[in-house]
Amino acid sequence: MAEDTKTVEGSTEDGVRRRDFLNIAAVSFAGVGAGAVVIPLLSQMAPDADVRALASIEVDVSSLQPGQGIVASWRKQPVFIRKLTHAEMAEADQVPLDALRDPATLADRTKEGHRDMLIQLGVCTHLGCVPLGIKPGESKGDYDGYFCPCHGSHYDSAGRIRKGPAPTNLAVPDYVFNSDTVVTIG
């Protein structure tokens, strides 16, 4: 206590007062409190329990003939399921991998034993529009696959990006074949 008498009340020799520590502690604690207020205000906008409860869907693909495709709805997004023709598979296999923006073979994008069944999200990897080409009569683009009307991305018969602004191939969701004719997606 003898040292204290030489300096301003409550301060140590290097000029730091206990009150300075109290100020720092008070402002820090106010910061923690502000953070605790901001977290729920921001987090409420993230997907709620209702949306996170994502069921998987089962799709019967027995009626699909080669060259036919259907659109299923999963996670509120379209899933393209298409039975490829031999010509489309041959066309996809002929493309050299180094000609692709996002290299992948048709075999990489399908399941063993079901090379003719191409299942992918019908969501353009650019800004999320549904590409044309799964339904009869729609434009298939320059590579006999899919054409996104929003910004002009072209995908080939294996759903790989070939031209336009999209960065990657159409995404392949998790799925399993329950039997030869029923697929579970998700």
Added chain:
Amino acid sequence: MSFAWAKPYEPKTALGHWVDERLPLPRMIYGAVGGGYPVPRNLNYAWNFGVLAGVFLMIQIVTGIVLAMHYYSSVGGAFASVEHIMRDVNYGWMLRYAHANGASFFFIVVYIHIFRGLFYGSYKAPRELVWMLGLVVYLLMMATAFMGYVLPWGQMSYWGAQVITGFFSAFPLVGDPLRIWLLGGYAPDQAALTRFFSLHYLLPFVIAAVVILKTWALHIPGSSNPTGVDVKAEKDTLPFHPFYTAKDGWFVLAFLMAYFAVVFFLPNALGHADNYIEANPLATPAHIVPEWYFLPFYGILKAFTVDLSIPFTDIVIAPAKLLGVISMFASILILFLLPWLDRSPVRSGHYRPLFKRFYWLLVIDVLVLGWAGGAVPTAPVVATMQLATIYYFAHFLIILPIISKIERPLPLPQSISSSVLHGEAEESAPYGLAKSNA
């Protein structure tokens, strides 16, 4: 107001004195838009668009609040509730068309307002903050208009929401989580529609607050004028009221005639027919385009295809999608730097022969971007967009800094009043040889 000759507010009644001593609100209004605000006497009709923008902000807020009394923000009911407004609500058809076309006319007014500022150098010192607050208003307007367009939950609403929230997914690492947070899900759905309704209601009031700050900032130096010459004496100015309240008043009426002609006779001319189809999350319309007032930016976004030979250092770091999104945002953010990119001390484009030519090229360039943004992206259209995008950025980053160095401006008038009260001969006389200077 900072001019010495601004008339001070003098309450005329006992009640006026009583209020003025307690809450000088009438004093503030008198100094802002009354006889106490001196304005350059040579303003032309390009200066009417600020007040007009305020009028359209009010039209949007009033029609918006009444539409919100009848609209349901539910995925299953939004589209039907808009039709309910059109068919059942008293004058609902008129209120909805007034709100929808009000957005278009708000943007027409604001684009003219912005290009007026660009030509007359209204962004230059000491009005940089007026310009920047205006850009904040513009960004808020675009966000507000986007969310408003989503509410009817038609096809264009849905796919516009999908694409515009998709912009955020372009950013590496944070992109996808950010987009899912914005939407509250993996695709636009109930969560997104409800929050867009809430924010569409909030943002116009934020805009109104920024407009107050902007007006405050403007009233420190006072309005710019077509000569770009500073106000020097009382004879350069007129009090805002009654001179400019009258001029603004008649111009607002004339402009509203054009607006109501569209509301009553061509209400769907500026809209997109596909938004009369209810949202379908499984099919994108073949001819999807944004609202016309977004088209130039959409053109910049679409100009970036991987085929474009931009010297990537690393293709993974800057894919076309990210480049397009960054360029689109940058095309507006670059305007914040404009006061420092254009270093010419001459404000008005009238006295800048070189600047004037490039200014009109920029206007044409933005129109071309808008046309290309709405066209089907065939090879010639894409090439046009790419050239127009390069020119847009070159104008601000290269051309403006260069011409502000090399240009020889024409002689400026001695003062605002001499440019108005004497003839063109005096105005164009070489510096120091005008009669009024002798």
